[in-house]
Amino acid sequence: MNLQPDAQIQTVRRETPQYLRTQSLQSSFATNEYFSDYASDAASQKSDDTQASYETPPSRISTPLIQQTQVDSEMTLPTRPGIVPPAALNTRHQPNEGQSTVRMVSNCNEMSPPTPEIDDTPYLRFAIEQLTRDEDVLGRGRHSTATAEGNTPVLPPSEPESPENFQTPTPSPPPPSPPRQPRNPRPQSQIQRKPVREEVMIPVDLSKDLRSRLGFVPIPLRLSMLALYLMLCLLMIGALLFSLIFASGNHGLYDYDGNATPRYFVFQYLPQLLGIILIIWLFVIEAAVYRSLPYFCMLSSGRNHSVLQDMRILPANYLLPDLTFFRTGERLLGVTFVVFWLTSLTVPLLSCLYETQWITDDGPARFRWTTVRGVGWTLVALYIILCAGIVHCMVRFRRRNSNLLWDPCSLADLICLFRRSNICADFEQTEVSPEPNRQVLPRTTRLGFWTTTERPDVFHAVGEEYAPIKRFSFPPQPMAKPSSDGLLHPNDTVDVEAQQRHSYGSAFSRNIHSPFVRYRWAPWYLRDSAVLAWIIAAILLLIAFLVVSFVNRAVQHGFAPLLTSLTDSAGFSPADFLYSFLPSFLGMVLFLAWQPIAMYFRAVQPFCNLSQPTGTDARHSLLLAYPAQGPIGVMVRSLRNRDYRVSYISFISILALSIPVLAGGVFTAQFFSAENEVRMVASMPGYIALCVLAAIYTLSYLVIWPTRKRYLPHNINTIASLMSWLYASPLLADGALQNVSSRAELVERLTGSSVQSATLTGDPAVEEGEKSRPSRRQRRTNQGAGTRYAFGVYVGRDGKEHLGIDRLQRPGSREMMVVPSSR
Template sequence: MNLVTDPDAHLQSVKRTTPQYIKSDSLKSSSATNEYFSDYASEVASQKSDDSKASYETPPSRISTPLQVQHNPVDSEMTLPSRPGAIQPAPLNIRHHQPVGAQTTVRLLSSFDEMSPPTPGVDDTPYIRFAIEQLTRDEDVTGRGRDSTFPAPNAPLPTPSIKPEFDESPRAPTPSPPPPTPPPQPASPRPPSQTSLQEVLIPVDLSKDLRRRLGFVPLPLRLPILGLFFFLCLLMIAALIFSLVFAGTNHALFNYDGNTTPRYFVFQYLPQLVGILLMLWLFVIEAAVYRSLPYYGMGSGRRNHWALQNMRILPANYLLPDLTFFRNGEPLLGITFLIFWITSFTVPLLACVFQTQWITDDGPARFRWTTVRGVGWTLVALYVLLGFGLLYCAFRFRRRNSNLLWDPCSLADLICLFRRSNVGSDFEQTEISPQPNGQIPPRNLRLGFFTTSERPEVFHGVGEEYAPVKRLSFLPKNPKAVHGLIEQGDVEAQRYSYGSAFSRNIHSPFVRYRWTPWYLRDSFVLAWIVAAILMVIAFLVVSFVNKAVEDGFRPLLPSLTDSSGFSPANFLYSFLPAFLGMVLFLAWQPIDMYFRAVQPFRNLSQPNGATARNSLLLAYPSYGHIRVIIRALVNRDYKVAYITFISILSLSIPVLAGGAFTAVFFSADNQVRMVASMPGYIALCVLVTIYALSYLIIWPTRKRYLPHSIDTIAALLSWLYASPLLGDVALQNIGTKAELAETLTGPKTALASLTGDTVLEEKGRRSRRAVRRLAHDAGMRYAFGIFVGRDGKEHLGIDRLQRPGSREMLVVPTSQ
């Protein structure tokens, strides 16, 4: 380029092959259409000093921006400053080696001057300066400059890596460096949201009124309910001990009178039926523990910093024991759940606790029902352990340890608990992550009443004490590049580019329909179907060919009952069928729980969305089996109702299988054969056939697939952290679960502030108006899809299907 300068001025050479220049920062940039450079210029101008200076590197080559968004074509970013009255940029100075006090301003011309002579009297410096600023600003905005980072808002200005050896003039008007900044915070895996450092979350000392409102314990974990279950365990223990003692002192219990009589039902079917009904009740208690434990981990005692990420909220203690409690710092609860899992063996043991014995020393020789001593005392020990486990649950989940207002079992409950939380920024871009739990940092969270340093309102929720309140803003003024664990590159480049990886992922059907449990993937479902059909065919063929079951078969084991009531043949053909039936029953429970838990998302994924009652308030995993069937039929969730019905129906398989066979002596042949009770065995064949064919309908449809799992609070919050639902005025100051349901589905009386402060009356009136508007549209629909979040950007998650003045949510991705 050409340099027009004074004849006396000269450039001093530097230790490089190419010349360098030092530019002073423009403190007045009215050319850009947004406030990025004008805000920065005002900050630098306020720190200007005569005895300081700063320099910059030569801007790197231009990197194209993926997408340029221009709000006004007339005043676009590439429009030169030609408007009347616009403040012109400061001239670009080049410092020369000259005596102190002398300074010469040199114009830097573009390469066009080589093709044509400069226009007399026209200064091209503003245009060249603007071009340089645009080159620099384009890379700053995309976050892909030479260092791929932005300086912190108050950080010192960057200095060049190689300094020219100029004798700089001390009178050159250069800005002074900003004051030192505090040490930088450690890098986060996701870009932090806009925060207000002045406003922090402050815990509220509990008064009598506030303390009285807390302490909610879910119904299955309340002391009277656990006491009733404990009492039933004591009855089982008493019945077993009585039968053991009576059979040992009175030559067994009762005479054997056939395999189709009521007495046969009492001794061969009733014990395991009672045992498996207790197991169903135990499943409800376990589900309450799972969904409540994370919030108990945020109480006033020892807190778990990984409560959101690592603690399951869906039961998983079925076919295999759940050992995650030991990893989460709950060893006693882990032992308790291990006892609960071992309790599953009580059903096949109850199936063989009563057997027939040949009695010859008490009157005429005959068969009598007796109690197997070893099996009976084993059952007593298991029920004693179960009682201790129940006592620990009553102690661990007592009222004084709870800071809950109601049972948190639905998506609406999460919205109320986290709508004012200060940890929402931790979840940024986790909605598309296959493992969101691993991207959330540990937090010392507290559940209770809070206020903030700038607002007197008291609210209930989850948050980190004395931590900044982080709120999402629509237009970030000072974007920062954060070095995180994002595979696609710089985060800010993604946020400012429509074609970024994050934007592509939330629109991608592959990401949207990526996850389902391993046992419900296509290959596994196909394997279950084939195995179930082959099993039932083999079972029916073996049972009815040549009347093998009806006429009896040789046991191939000793059938003689010893003095303790134990018979190897009777034990094997009672315990083994009941055990296999129990495996079938427990194998269906995770399938049932998955369809219950995913049903709200299935309803939300419909093109027309779903009402709050069928989505946000739906809590099938927290219900018992009978209630799930009734509620699902009312809500027309027929698939959930059928799968839960099969879950109840399958409990009959171990009951019937454990009591179907018994050893019978045939005097005509002088041999013992295993004979089935045909009424019970025919019922067993029907139930097994229905169970096997039910695997044909467990194939999840497309709407039941999700981007990632839903077994933790963090996984669910990844679809709620940016949702405008967290900012709805109608959902603030909710005091009870009934009030929440009526707010979302119907009219409700006026809401009151917790403090009763008159300053909040206007907010209360606005809240009541919002509730009335929400109640006026009782059919308001919600959806799971792509929406515009509170930060003004697209997100994947849950929101209203359509908000006033905005477009409808994109529920089904259009890309293929």
């Protein structure tokens, strides 16, 4: 019950201390709001002390008001046996109108105090029941400090008064109760809420103008770039065919002139170097396929129900083939990626493509470089099926199959695609789930232009056709603060921490505040025990490699091949093949094993920057797109952004590609006439460079130990896993990201600088004079330059706490709480 500031309720018993009862600030639902409609009418009526009735206001959510009799009403006080009922709560009747109104009690002295020697337990239970009834109906516990409406007045506790102020009334016989007359019900317009119509998303039939805006294809998947890559593969096939045909008809290609000459470099290092360049380019194509395929599957004709939670957006086709495409219904693309994985074998095969052969039937006897026929035709077959895979990508990722406006490669792009989506509610409480992909229900989604049944505007988003937009329960509202008179007014607002706490006792709330949940996940190969194992194994292998290589000059003086070194008519030598293919294959394993590490550090760097206590700006968080860039571009961009660890790891990924190149061509079989034997001898310039690179690669494992800022609650390999940290974020309702038509405009709005955004989009830089005179649009967006974002506990659009990404601080609220790490 909501009483006036001077109203107090006290209980006095004989020879016992007094009890003080003050109203609870938790229950602010039974307030003057119920009595205010009747106070004005009750002031003009006469007092009638002959009727006794006790009524309390109903719960605020029970509408409309239903009149009940005193016997049936659950709001009636229990009757004391043998005691005359006290005076009524100023209930007045007007006989001339036959209607009754209720006046708000202005002072507790108007109410009859309790009688001594009488058990007050029923009254106390009744009062407690009424004070907690509204919270029980709404499902709130007593621990909650937030109210349903921020403008509800809350009164300060009453000061105790002396017992002399209370007098025991004289009992009198109960007067006869007059017949109850019907009340004047409250107007329906004041107690009934206007029903909210369901808003449904409707796909828009694409006109010529809308169709021209769609159809974006990432640059690596565009027809011109894939055609260029296909042409390089065809040139590689042509070079292989020329080597095979020319060598078979001319007793080899060129004479052997030593193991440290330019001709040696051409035959032993250049083929696998060209092959590794094609593989690096293929990695860029694969990355574009991974991040674009889910959106290409969201066409109106698509029927894939697991796009969001099953399709990966981060590359994984490195050391082991990625077979997830078969599970998601993309069987042809799955076969294509198996072919892409088999392409990694071309580098070891290219390292043993050319061998030396002893020629005696063509002039003087001598060693000549020749082509190994079996290896050559195997490479031709691999490159032919690689071309077939590239052709399939050209057909699959055509412009007409795309409903994208730009390349979705960052968190900001994801926000723009889902800011008006009707499937955000499907990600409820997935931010703390260890496997959010399994928690999200299958749903047929579509990417394109939409409108709704309630709004005529057209927008671009991901959603479900003809499904309602699920609104959150209520938007966050500021709590009221007490003014100078001790009361709370709706116009006075303050950031109250109690508003941003919801169900602290629930498991979900404990999880979002738990450092264990916040820093729970990392890939298995980057957990502490795994990294320690990699470091120990790499150092031991490096020491063994150096010892075997340089003790007694074993490599420099040569060693027995243990296999026959004779080259047959097809150019195949078992010894040369083994000591070319095996070292290059091991080097390729080292190169491929580093790629998932580099990709993880690229993908997790935005979250690492967001996990700083002071947050970071949009350029270093929401707009970072390291996984969408090549290794050289990542190295340069991360150096500019001062992400030094990402830059170094990307540098090692480039440096590691030289290991299979050098390892495959460093050994050759040579005949020593003095000893009359054949030995495997290493080219010392290449071997020394290989040892240096192997040492750098090994010591680089000391750098990959991720700190707690690079740990996350769960994986980040799908759209659903990323949306679990954004579905309730106020960023989805941020006006700065409304109606964005291009990535250049997105960068401009988030950073407040169109000059810097031009470097991301390839637009020409503006003149120096124009930089000093920002346009009206620039001045409007410059306010976003100082905005900082963080990853932590924030208050979502539903007024509840969530774990994810939001602005570090919003006007009128406290800063986000970045969950502290254990180290």
